[in-house]
Amino acid sequence: MAQPSRSNGKSRPRTRSTNGTHEPPAAVPAARDYSIAAVGRALDLLEALSRIGPAPLAALADEARCTRTAGFRLLRTLEARGFAIQDEARGMWRLGARWGVLGRAAAEQGALAATAMPFLSALGKTSGENVYLRIRDGLESETIAIYQTDPGLRVYSEVGKRQPLHAGSSRLLLAHAPEAVQTQVLAQRLPRFTPATRTDSAWIAADLQRIRTRGYLLTTDEVVAGAATVAAPIRDASGQVVAVLSISAPTMRMRPPRPRALLPIVLDAAVKLSRTLGAVVSDPVIRTAEPVKKGQATSSMAGREAIAPAPVLAAPGPHSIFR
Numbered sequence: 001m002a003q004p005s006r007s008n009g010k011s012r013p014r015t016r017s018t019n020g021t022h023e024p025p026a027a028v029p030a031a032r033d034y035s036i037a038a039v040g041r042a043l044d045l046l047e048a049l050s051r052i053g054p055a056p057l058a059a060l061a062d063e064a065r066c067t068r069t070a071g072f073r074l075l076r077t078l079e080a081r082g083f084a085i086q087d088e089a090r091g092m093w094r095l096g097a098r099w100g101v102l103g104r105a106a107a108e109q110g111a112l113a114a115t116a117m118p119f120l121s122a123l124g125k126t127s128g129e130n131v132y133l134r135i136r137d138g139l140e141s142e143t144i145a146i147y148q149t150d151p152g153l154r155v156y157s158e159v160g161k162r163q164p165l166h167a168g169s170s171r172l173l174l175a176h177a178p179e180a181v182q183t184q185v186l187a188q189r190l191p192r193f194t195p196a197t198r199t200d201s202a203w204i205a206a207d208l209q210r211i212r213t214r215g216y217l218l219t220t221d222e223v224v225a226g227a228a229t230v231a232a233p234i235r236d237a238s239g240q241v242v243a244v245l246s247i248s249a250p251t252m253r254m255r256p257p258r259p260r261a262l263l264p265i266v267l268d269a270a271v272k273l274s275r276t277l278g279a280v281v282s283d284p285v286i287r288t289a290e291p292v293k294k295g296q297a298t299s300s301m302a303g304r305e306a307i308a309p310a311p312v313l314a315a316p317g318p319h320s321i322f323r
Contacts, residue, residue: 038074041064041066041070041074042074042077042078044064044065044066045060045061045064045066045071045074045075045078046078046083046095047064047237047278048060048063048064049084049093049094049095050095050237050238050278051063051237051238051239051280053092053093053094053095054087054092054093054094055092055093056091056092056093057071057072057075057091057093060075060093075093078096079096081096081098082096082097082098083095083096083098083099084096085097110144112133112135112144112145112242112243112277113133113144113145115273115276115277116133116145116234116243116245116273117145117147119245119269119272119273119276120132120133120145120146120147120245120269121147122269123147123245123247123265123266123269124147124148124149125149126265127149127247127262127265127266128149128150129149129153129247129248129249129253129262130146130147130148130149130153130154130155130156130247130248130249131146131147131149131245131246131247132145132146132156132157132169132245132246132247132248133145133146133234133243133244133245133246134157134169134170134173134243134244134246135173135242135243135244136165136170136173136174136177136181137162138181139164139165139181139184139185140162140163140164140165140170141162141163141164141165141169141170141173141244142160142161142162143157143158143159143160143161143162144159144160144243145159146158146159153249154227154250156223156224156227156248157248163223164185164190164191165177165181165185166185166186166190166198166199166204167190167193167197167198167219167222167223168219168222168223168229169217169219169229169231169244169246169248170244171204171207171208171211171217171219172211172216172217172231172232172233172241172244173241173243173244174204174208175207175208175209175211175212175217176212176233176240176241182205182208186201186204186205187201190204193222193223193224194221194222194223194224194225195221195225196220196221196222196225197222197223198222215232215233215267215284216230216231216232216233216263216266216267217229217230217231217232217244218230218231218259218260218263219231220251220254221251224248226250226251226252227248227249227250227251228248228249228250228251228254228259229246229247229248230246230247230259230262230263230266231244231245231246231247231266232244232245232246232263232266232267232269232270233245233270233274234270234273234274234277235274235277235279235281236274236277236278236279237277237278237279239279239280242277245266245269245270245273246266247262247266264284267284268283268284271283271284
């Protein structure tokens with residue numbers, strides 16, 4: 001006599017029907033959406049205010065793609081908490097002073113580094129090289145995040161390390177710094193780290209303009225002998241450069257044309273991180289440079305593949321010291 005099967009009380013999924021045919025798999029439930037529409041509209045409005053403010057209600061509502069009625073009510077709510085201010089005489093709205101407290105708290109809590117780590121990780125795994133994120137702090141740069149692809153790979157920096165702005169990937173930060181910072185840096189006696197370190201202020205001043213035009217930076221041996229770097233800017237919602245994302249590796253693994261081969265994925269990672277920070281940027285466009293004519297003066301980019309930087313909403317123009 002057959003014994004009844006024992007059950008642990010849990011139902012088992014059936015893979016076949018009673019007539020021997022396969023049953024379709026159970027549908028996977030969709031992820032629940034916990035977003036709140038009103039909060040989303042408020043954040044859209046604040047990002048619009050950060051991009052085009054001070055601005056009138058109509059312009060902000062259009063930029064945030066909300067009705068003027070909804071925009072007015074949200075702005076009044078933010079005004080009551082000190083996060084927005086209206087100039088009633090001119091009808092213009094601007095961000096309130098309370099955002100300064102949140103901004104400082106976010107910086108102290110490492111918000112930028114935490115936001116960037118998934119992008120550093122993806123870039124490191126794709127390139128097989130270490131990835132670094134640096135910010136400008138006064139007249140120096142500071143490394144705030146590192147993704148080490150392989151513990152055996154050499155690390156050229158560490159979190160918290162500071163260095164001058166004139167050399168290596170830090171020069172990209174200098175290129176987008178305020179004019180007063182650039183002038184102060186170039187007026188100093190600049191330290192030389194290796195024989196390849198550029199210390200000529202006139203050359204550096206011209207290179208800052210070239211960096212802004214290209215939208216990226218390639219360097220070799222400038223800070224550490226035997227290290228090559230591919231760097232791209234990170235922008236926030238205002239369009240300003242707030243950090244530099246870079247790959248650094250031994251020159252034995254970065255002989256041409258590898259640095260330029262890595263450039264598209266570095267630029268792509270920088271664009272994706274910038275979008276996460278609220279920047280309005282498009283994808284970098286790869287185009288072919290004009291062929292070099294016989295007898296024509298050449299440069300490092302002549303006759304090679306050129307990569308146009310991603311357009312941004314508010315790209316800073318050249319400073320007066322370069323005009």
